[in-house]
Amino acid sequence: MTSTVVSFNTPFVIFLGDIGSETYAKTGLGLVEWRRDQCIGQVRLPGAGVDAGVRDLTVAEARARGARSLIIGSAAVGGGIPANWIPSLRAAAEAGIDIVAGLHIRLGTVLGLADAATRGGARLVDVRVPPVDLPVGTGRKRRGLRVLTVGTDCACGKKYTALALDRELRRRGVASDFRATGQTGIMIAGRGIPIDAVVSDFVTGAAETLSPDNDAAHWDVIEGQGAILHPGYLQVTVGLLVGSQPDAFVLCHDPLREHLTGWPSFPVPSLSEVIERTVATGRLTNPRICCVGVSLNTSKIAAADRGVFINQAAAETGLPCVDPLVEGVGPLVDRLLAEFSA
C-alpha cells in the first residue's frame, strides 16, 4: 500500500464522548463489530449513554495499554467537536496517540489540538480528506483477484457485504483484503481512500492505487460507492468500477425500496439492468467481469415473506442470493471461488 492511501496505526481506542444515542455512535459500534481484535477499549465522558461493550479506559490507561490511535466513534449534532470533548483529545495527542476522525471539519481546526499533537508527536488523521498525490488511471492490468460490491442505490449494504465477503474468505484460508472507499470503511480497515472526495480526474487512478498488484490468488474485496444508474453519483461508481477492474461483483439491493433514496422521481432499477450496465462498463478494463451473486437487505421484511424475495432475486439473475445478516455470504463465496479457481 503506497503513501497515497489514508492510514492510521493500531491498536486503537474508541472515543464516544458523552453521546446519548446509538444512532450517533454508528462508527464506533461498527469498529467494535468488525475490528474488535484491534480495539483496546472505549473512552467515555460522564453522562455517556452508549456502551460499545468493550473495556472503559481513561486516556492515561489507553496509553499505558499501548493504544496508538484514538478514533472518534461518535458524531455530535452539527458534525463538529463539542467543547467538553476537547481536553480528552488534547491529552491523547500530547500522549502521542494519533487522533482519527471522519468529520466535516478538519481536526487541525479544533482549538489547541494541532499544538498538542506537535508536542506529543501524534498525527491528526482526517479520513474524509483524500490524498493529494493521486495519479490518473492507466487501465494497466494488475495481478491478483478483485471483487467489488455494487448496488441498485446508495446505502443498501455495499460496505457490510464487502466486509462479510472478506471475513468469509479469510475464514476459509483464502488470502483477502477489504479495500475501503468511504469514511466508516476506512476507519474499520485502518486505511483506504474516500473515493467520493477525490477530484474527478483522479478517481480511476485512486481506485487503481487502492488495490495494487498482488499475489495471483489474492482477493481484494472492494467497498463500492454510489450506484451506476444514479443521476447524482454514477460518476463515482463508474470511476471506481473501471479503476478497480474487478473480476467479479456482488449486487446489493433493498427489495422494499421503490425509488432512489432522496431522488423520488427515479425508480430503483432492476437487478438485470444494473448487472448489464456494470458488465458493459467494467469490461473496458477487465473483459471477464461477471456478477457472482446478490446481497439482499431483508431486515424490514417479515420472516415468513423473506423467502419470496430471495427466490425472486435468484430467479431473475440465475445467481446465488442471500441476506448476509441471515444466511451469511457463504453461497456468494462458493460461487466466487468456483468461477475463479485456478
Added chain:
Amino acid sequence: MTSTVVSFNTPFVIFLGDIGSETYAKTGLGLVEWRRDQCIGQVRLPGAGVDAGVRDLTVAEARARGARSLIIGSAAVGGGIPANWIPSLRAAAEAGIDIVAGLHIRLGTVLGLADAATRGGARLVDVRVPPVDLPVGTGRKRRGLRVLTVGTDCACGKKYTALALDRELRRRGVASDFRATGQTGIMIAGRGIPIDAVVSDFVTGAAETLSPDNDAAHWDVIEGQGAILHPGYLQVTVGLLVGSQPDAFVLCHDPLREHLTGWPSFPVPSLSEVIERTVATGRLTNPRICCVGVSLNTSKIAAADRGVFINQAAAETGLPCVDPLVEGVGPLVDRLLAEFSA
C-alpha cells in the same frame, strides 16, 4: 448564471509576455480567434516572438481604453510566471484590472500580486480552480435545449466543435450559449466550470449548474471532456453527460488515431460504440438523447483522401459528417434544428 461559475469581466487584453513560440501562446491565439470583439489588444514584453494580430498596448493604455481583465494567454516553460512578467501583472492589478490565468500555480502565490490586487480593487481569477459550493446532481429536467460534444478520445476537437456550433446557431438567429468546461474554453467564454477539477461527488451537480433552466427554444452548446470509453477519464465524461442531460450530441473523432493518446494499449473505439454507450448512459436523465452528427479532424489527411474518411463516417453512422475547419458545421446544425424544431 449563478455565482458558483467561474467568471471574469470584459473587455480584456491578452498578456503574451516575452514568449517566443506560438506553441506556448495557444490560449491567447484562441481568445483572439473566438472573442476578438471583446479583445482590446495585447500586452507584450521586449523580445516577444508571437503576435496575436491585435493592437499592442501598455498596461496604462489598456486601462485608458477600458480593459477590465488581463488574461495571461501564454504559458512559460514549467507552468509558472517568469520573474520579468511580474511587474506588468502587478501594475495591471494596481490599476484595477482583473488578472485571469489557467496556470498550475495560483495567482495569489505570485510575489506581491495579491497585495497589488487589494490596492487596486482587482480580482485574481484562477480558471483552473473550481467553485467550492457546488450541489449534488438532482436529475431534475431543466427547460431549454442542450447539445454536448463528445469524443472517441481526449483532444480530438470537442471544444472547437462546440464553439463552431454556437457561432453557427447565433449566425442563424437561434438563441445559444457556449458552456465551457475546460480552462481554455472558460477563458474564451469568460465563464464556466473546470469540470475535471471538481470533486467527484459533485460533477453531475456542476454540470447541472453550468446549463441552468432557460427559454424553451434556447440552446446550450456544452463543451465535452474526456471520452466515455477512456480508462482514465470516463468518470468525468459520464458525470458531465448525465448532469448536462443533453437532447443531442455531436461525436468528435480523429480518424488517423489508432490508440487513445497516451494509453497505447487501448484502441480508439468505433463511432458506433461511442454513440451506443453515450445514448445508453445519457438516457438516464434525458430519454430522447440522440446523436446528430460527426465532427472529423482531417487536418493531417491529404486533401485528395479526405472524402473517403468523411464518407466512411457518414456511412457508419447514417449521420451528417463534416470537418468543421473545412466544411463548417452547417450540416450538423441543419440536423440539430430539424430534429428539435418546435
